Amino acid sequence: MTRSPLSTGSWTGPRERPLLKKWAGKLTGKVExxxxxxxxxxxxxxxxxxxxxxxxxxxxxxxxxxxxxxxxxxxxxxxxxxxxxxxxxxxxxxxxxxxxxxxxxxxxxxxxxxxxxxxxxxxxxxxxxxxxxxxxxxxxxxxxxxxxxxxxxxxxxxLAPGRYLVLHLSGGTTEILAVEEQNCGALQIERVGGSADLNAGQFIDRIGVALGFPFPAGPHLESLAREAAQVTEAGTVTLPLAVKGSAVSFSGPESHARRLLARGCPGAKLARAVETCIADSLSKAARAVPGFAGRYQAVLAVGGVAANAFIRARLAEGLEPLPFYCAEPRFSGxxxxxxxxxxxxxxxxxxx
CATH class of the missing domain: 3.30.420.40 (ATPase, nucleotide binding domain)
Incomplete structure (x- = not known):
């Protein structure tokens, strides 16, 4: 059970932050x-x-x-x-x-x-x-x-202006960023970690396409992973983490996932293992960023991969005690x- 506040349309755990209404309902006040x-x-x-x-x-x-x-x-x-x-x-x-x-x-x-x-x-x-x-x-x-x-x-x-650790997770980028938003809205962004090879979204897409899904495969892999608990064969399927400091690598885990698939690993179990590998790798790397617990107000996840409900929830648990927020799924991609x-x-x- 997570104690971190989440801003997500699909998460129903305790202490859920109420969804913002900036994009819902009738406009009140003049549009100038x-x-x-x-x-x-x-x-x-x-x-x-x-x-x-x-x-x-x-x-x-x-x-x-x-x-x-x-x-x-x-x-x-x-x-x-x-x-x-x-x-x-x-x-x-x-x-x-x-x-x-x-x-x-x-x-x-x-x-x-x-x-x-x-x-x-x-x-x-x-x-x-x-x-x-x-x-x-x-x-x-x-x-x-x-x-x-x-x-x-x-x-x-x-989120109000401040200093945040941002996880930018997509098919084109997997970066851990130190972001400071000033009152005028200007953003100062510094890369402090992330992947030097395969991005999280590429990892998902490559395994998803190998499983027979169309590109982009994220929503399909997420849906398949929800069936993992109902699959009894193969036991627990895990992928290795390749993390050194705040740097992550997904090329090794991807190769391992392909070998498991070739050996007949159930697709649902493999899909859940991919999600778990991504979330746990990023949690470990983010916690290795200097000043993790004292320099940042919260962690924010953005990008298409951040729309995955399982990855969001697992990141929230893995990044405690820092509060964890996400772009609302509609605005993640x-x-x-x-x-x-x-x-x-x-x-x-x-x-x-």
């Missing part, structure tokens, strides 16, 4: 200004609109289609699909601009907030964002995909809501 968020990742085309109070007005995502047995798209294929998707999303979302004055645009222009961090897919959201800003006379704020994830997590968990929120916070301090 609208801020736009854009993200074109390797997996999803995303557009979001929030108002000056950071209330989510509208958001939509279009997953990039991947053929059966595939593990993602080439960058050129993803760019082409984004170029088709963004005008479709804008045609739907632009009607909200009749409600209030558009004020600013934030777009993901790179994977991480580091010099030299680059992926061609993000040039689409950058170009479209610049075009909107210049055409409508708005300020333009270039930000990274990672900053969008972190902002979405802080926003949906209702790739989205543009965090970027729109960053634009709104920038707008309050003058834009840009």
């Amino acid at each position: 200004r609208i801020f736009i968020g854009l993200d074109t990742s390797a997996y999803t085309t995303s557009l979001a609109l929030v108002d000056q109070a950071e209330r989510l007005l509208w958001e939509k995502r279009l997953p990039l289609p991947v053929g059966k047995g595939g593990l993602g798209l080439r960058q050129s294929e993803a760019v082409f699909t984004h170029l088709q998707n963004l005008p479709r999303l804008w045609a739907e979302g632009a009607s909200w601009l009749k409600l209030a004055t558009p004020a600013g645009v934030a777009a993901a222009t790179q994977p991480r907030p580091l010099e030299g961090s680059y992926m061609p897919v993000f040039k689409v959201s950058e170009a479209f964002g610049l075009f909107l800003a210049q055409s409508l006379g708005l300020f333009f704020m270039p930000r990274s995909h990672q900053e969008g994830h972190v902002a979405a997590g802080l926003w949906s968990a209702g 790739d989205n543009a809501v965090g970027l729109a929120v960053l634009a709104a916070r920038s707008g309050r301090r003058g834009g840009g």
Whole structure:
């Protein structure tokens, strides 16, 4: 039983934090200004609109289609699909601009907030964002995909500005981050641990596809893992942890999982072992970060893997005594809501 407060739509344990209502129900209060968020990742085309109070007005995502047995798209294929998707999303979302004055645009222009961090897919959201800003006379704020994830997590968990240990867990990233959010909404991000080889989401997708599921395989593997308790053969299935300090590796555990699968290991047991390996590896690595129990106010998990209910609950137990929060499952995967929120916070301090 966990004693850590969770912000999750699927967790029903004790001391559950009430869900925020920023994105639910009828709007109360006047919508005066609208801020736009854009993200074109390797997996999803995303557009979001929030108002000056950071209330989510509208958001939509279009997953990039991947053929059966595939593990993602080439960058050129993803760019082409984004170029088709963004005008479709804008045609739907632009009607909200009749409600209030558009004020600013934030777009993901790179994977991480580091010099030299680059992926061609993000040039689409950058170009479209610049075009909107210049055409409508708005300020333009270039930000990274990672900053969008972190902002979405802080926003949906209702966390005040402070210093947090953030686990960014996705198909493209598995990093442990020291994040300080200042009152103006600016984010200072420093990598303090994580994986140097296979990412948590890649681990899940590779084993999920090997089990016969389509890409991305996360929801399918999670559903299968729930059946593990009903499978009596094979006994307890475990995967080795490869953790050294705050560094984790999932390439070894993945190879071990494939060997178990080849020997006939039940899929449900293997799926649960993958989830357990990921959660326990990250808990061990995070606890090795200098100042774990004294420097940070809480741990926050963001990214698509953080939507997995079992991994969330096991992380909460493994990271005690620090409070543990997650982006609400709806805002864990790739989205543009965090970027729109960053634009709104920038707008309050003058834009840009």
